[in-house]
Amino acid sequence: MLPFISFEWVSDTVHFVFHGALWYALSVLGMGMTYCIVKAAYDTIKGKAGDHH
């Protein structure tokens, strides 16, 4: 019943393209945010304050 156990693998091109684009977008967002947060933490520890835009 649990979704994590019963994942339905579908092997067809359309699924790969669709989910490929989806995970690509999600990865860009995820990595972007990780970069921002990690760099912000690093800068804060270093005592730097970025100037404002």
Next chain:
Amino acid sequence: MDAALIPKGVKRCPLPQFLGALTVVSVVLLWGVYAMLLCWLKGLNQTNMNNAYGFALWIWADLAVIALGGGAFFTGLLRYIIGKDELKNIINFAVLLGFICYSSALLILGIDVGQPLRGWFIFWHANVHSMLTEVAFCLTCYFFVLCIEYVPLVLENRQIDRVPFFHNLSHNMHEIMAVFAATGAFLSFFHQGSLGGVSGVLFARPFGFREHILIWPYTFFLFTWSAAACGPCFTILITKITEAISRKKLVKDNVIRLLAKIAGWMLLTYIFVKTIDTIYWAFVTAPSKGFVLNFFYTDNAFYGYWILFLEIVLCGWVPAFLLVVKKTRENNKLLWIAVFLGALGAMVNRWVMVLQVLAIPVLPFENWALYIPSWQEVATTILPVAYGIILVMISFRYMPIFPQEQELNPIEPPTPEVEPAAAADAEETPADEDPAAPEGDLQPAQA
């Protein structure tokens, strides 16, 4: 009392006045929440939908707010990718409106489905051939993007910004905003299009069906295009309304006019293509399915040729020309009319592509199905509007949404009881705009 939270260099109305207005809108919000709970607890029998009308007011509202929220992705695209730098003065507000529109759309979808607790099935058991699947995925992802774009604004609140980490975070997010904006534009292109595809792929519903390019019906492209055209109109419209209510100029004319000009050209090209599409559909697609154009617009109590005229001519060609021609674009009153009609055009188009599709009988022995929404449907559709007003009020009061506000409305240190200084561009005085401002009771609140 909340002076410490208000951005430096701008003037806001007294707190009690603000809270008073907030209370008024909150009452409307609570009415909507009550209706929402009724729908969740008692089920969709609270609506006036029926088996002929499975898609109704909510789906229209969804499509409409997403189209209007298209201003966020398109302005972002212009600002960060194409490099129209002036638009940085309106991008914050466009993002805020986008955020409101998309969160509203997700909320409405959450009410609209019969089994909301199974909402995750759309992700888990995704049928990638369904337009709705693409909508759900891209919509949710793009909502993340809007959150990412909205967060730096929140972090720029005076008190939050004093925390070094938040200050740095906001700075870093601004630095790579182009990446987020590009991802947002990519996602928007697809979900706006897929929303168009929702009715375009219904090959057994001749009113909505359109021919395809590869797997995408023409409506896919038309919806994306119209969102890019009408979204900025909505952004300008709400900016103007906010200016009218707050009685001060918030964005310089050159910024508004640049966005208006781009929206105008988008609208003109869109409506040109849309007209061709309509003619092709009326004389080729629909007859191939056994229908004459007249059938879709006669013999019923509501839908007539007027709606076609309203959508294509009055809310299409008219605002397109008003925005493209320099003289009319720079006339403040005509600009108001043009952006209003442009935004209305998207809403009418979405209405037609959802509700009229279902109203028209396909079986020759069936009748038109007309429907009037129940109060619960109306209340839950007004709910996001109230929520949006509240979010605009709070964001405007506590966050530096309009970068040019300070410059346009300088505060003299010993403020005499004069109105906030007239706008720098003196040709449009705020007083001119007052008559057009809706919701009079809110006027002082946001000032």
Next chain:
Amino acid sequence: MKKENAKRFGMVIDLDKCTGCGSCMVACMAENNVPFREDETDKLLSVAWMRVYKLTNGKAFPDADECFLPRPCQHCEGHHGHSPCVSVCPATATDYDASTGIVSQIYTRCFGCRYCMAACPYHVRLFNWWDPVWPDGMEKMLNPDVSVRMRGVVEKCSFCFHRYQLARQQADYEERGEVAENEYQTACTQGCPAGAIVFGDLNNPDHEVTRLAQPDLSHEGKSRNPKAFRLLERLGTNTKVYYLSSREWVRRLGDNYQVKAAQHQA
């Protein structure tokens, strides 16, 4: 076990024989545990997998004529199984089974977005606006082979698929490869006192349904029988329910011919 050939279950309904008695509707509701409410006046809120329409030719006496048209799910095949409703379902809660030709609905998978209802031109897809409530004691009479549906999901005619499953089990148990024609019949077929409904495998030339429908597979199943028609054929839905009528006006009401239909259901 012998591998079975792909089936295309379909139906022929002879409108000349149909008296509009509604037995098919009753049989269907009883067989499939279809819920009903005390007040069923608003037919647009009713759940009726099988619905009988009353058609009239719109003429005055003495030329007035009428005809009853039972309408189950048409189990559209479209082009290569691309039926209007199946491809639109975002959660894969409905499926076109290429081995039987039946369009299925998974009630526990459906989350009630109703996109399929918008896609279906025949209005065979029905939404559960309420949770089913059975009159006292009636829950003991429900068919144990068919699950009852909860509020907020879409349901539709399944060509009594559970009966096919039972017949298959029996055939497998007896090590017969094929299910015989009379072993799998829908409830409406058996319930029709006039014998107007014929059900069977359209791929099997020995079945009565194939003899009546005479489907031309090179033209997406279009019937070669001049008396036969399918509903909304030109939309490309490629349905598996054929209607027979000797009356021209009835046959013409099965599709749109670029003129406004003058006739309406009662």
